[in-house]
Amino acid sequence: xxxxxxxxxxxxxxxxxxxxxxxxxxxxxxxxxxxxxxxxxxxxxxxxxxxxxxxxxxxxxxxxxxxxxxxxxxxxxxxxx
Numbered sequence: 001x002x003x004x005x006x007x008x009x010x011x012x013x014x015x016x017x018x019x020x021x022x023x024x025x026x027x028x029x030x031x032x033x034x035x036x037x038x039x040x041x042x043x044x045x046x047x048x049x050x051x052x053x054x055x056x057x058x059x060x061x062x063x064x065x066x067x068x069x070x071x072x073x074x075x076x077x078x079x080x081x
Contacts, residue, residue, distance in 0.1 A: 051077035 005012045005023075010031055013024040025044075029037035044050055051074050058065040 046077060048074075048077040 003014045003016070005014055008031070010027065012027045015022045015024070025041050026037045029040035029044075032040050055067075055070050055074055058070070059067065
């Protein structure tokens with residue numbers, strides 16, 4: 001069952017699964033671009049800082065993480081070509 005958090009005039013969905021809460025990035029992105037929130041999320045996911053954060057999280061929490069393969073993604077992060 002989803003809960004709703006009201007932030008700066010916007011409804012943000014919070015979904016609970018297996019005692020974990022997940023916040024809707026799409027709902028947050030609608031604050032920047034209500035017509036195309038997916039574009040905001042896509043740009044955020046490919047930013048260098050996000051890629052580096054995800055790599056660090058994987059390195060700390062995933063014993064099977066393949067750091068060498070990840071380097072290619074990190075090196076290409078943030079490119080627009």
